[in-house]
């Protein structure tokens with residue numbers, strides 16, 4: 485907006501304002517109706533949906549669902565959509581920061597005098613695309629598989645029986661909460677533990693079994709699993725040692 | 729004479745009606761006398777305060793400014809957001825009476841609120857769902873100002889303040905999520921904190937600051953609690969003040985498609 489456009493806007497606005505109504509009581513009345521509706525909505529949600537409290541936080545457990553509040557799903561989902569490891573930082577910090585800068589600087593790069601949405605095609609389209617993208621990511625987040633899924637395929641050179649054991653071990657690993665701290669393929673958190681996608685190439689089978697029984701803190705020990713269900717334990721070791 | 733005159737734009741219905749001729753019998757009834765002296769007392773109290781604070785000008789400036797022609801229901805979203813924030817503040821105060829931010833007691837105190845305190849689950853539910861409502865309203869309000877082009881000259885600064893309020897509101901939600909200290913909130917917070925830690929330069933320091941050390945420890949919860957109930961709400965309240973000052977100062981936009989009618993006088997002059 486140049487000086488002339490600014491002055492024209494202010495002139496036009498002062499006329500519109502003079503033709504308007506006083507804030508009290510007209511706007512105040514509408515605002516109060518709205519405030520009442522908000523209060524009713526909050527009370528109704530509280531009564532109908534309640535406030536559940538899950539089991540107590542336990543830093544040593546192995547099964548849990550680390551899900552944020554639903555309005556953070558879109559941020560969380562960026563991590564899943566942008567998979568390559570080199571780009572993780574871009575997804576966690578880069579893109580959100582960039583979007584925030586674009587958002588906060590909006591009035592300083594969109595400076596045209598036009599205000600009607602249908603005559604600001606770029607801004608309106610960008611706004612609608614942003615809303616659709618956020619809605620889509622939120623939907624993905626809401627319907628995403630639980631974070632206890634591992635999407636690794638068995639190596640192609642295994643025979644039928646080895647594939648069965650691989651799949652069983654995969655299930656055990658998935659249900660044991662490894663993904664809380666390790667990345668396996670595209671799944672799981674990168675850290676605090678090292679990535680396991682190729683652990684079989686790094687460690688021999690016995691070393692893997694030993695680590696599972698006798699891990700370095702804070703990883704929980706799976707000695708109990710070996711004692712109580714050795715078959716499952718072996719399957720998990722087998723699965724891990726096939727990752728290379 | 730009372731100085732506090734009612735300004736003009738009071739709707740007719742609300743203006744005191746002068747007595748019509750023939751009404752009453754010349755003498756005042758006891759009821760009228762009581763009402764009148766009550767009103768006089770009210771006015772003189774207001775005058776007393778106003779003489780020492782000069783607040784009446786500011787009150788008139790905010791309450792009797794005009795909102796432009798065409799102002800519609802979309803314009804209530806901002807104040808609705810503020811109302812949701814106030815509701816959070818009130819329910820939060822009551823929760824704080826029972827909540828204990830120590831790692832050993834946090835979960836038990838939340839359970840106590842939910843199961844034993846009178847109306848405890850109701851108030852916790854209002855606080856929990858109020859957060860969602862506030863988040864929805866703030867996004868709707870932002871959408872309204874975006875599509876109406878309300879961020880343009882001269883309201884750029886108000887948009888900037890608004891975005892900061894949005895970020896602060898998200899921080900509220902993030903820090904509040906940990907407090908019940910159940911499995912879900914605990915692990916979600918660990919993940920959120922890890923994400924923070926991957927940031928360049930400041931990331932690891934920020935993550936350490938939030939955790940109060942390299943590990944998730946005994947003071948982490950207290951730190952989240954104080955951020956959640958003192959630091960950020962204080963900042964939000966102050967910034968809402970700035971936001972609203974600017975709204976009153978600059979006036980709210982008219983909807984972009986509303987055109988000013990030419991003043992009567994100009995129209996006739998042209999003819």
Ligand code: HEM
Pocket residue numbers: 802803804805806807808809810813866869870873878879883886887888889890891893894897968971972975979980981982
């Ligand atoms: C705690 C959060 C917020 C509160 C309590 C709040 C409150 C308000 C209120 C009461 C108004 C008066 C007009 C209306 O209600 O539409 C307003 C106007 C405005 N707000 Fe907000 N707001 C908040 C967040 C935001 C955000 C996130 C943005 C944008 C990023 C924003 C940008 C604006 C702008 C540009 C105006 C001027 C609109 C106009 O003149 O038509 N606000 N705000």
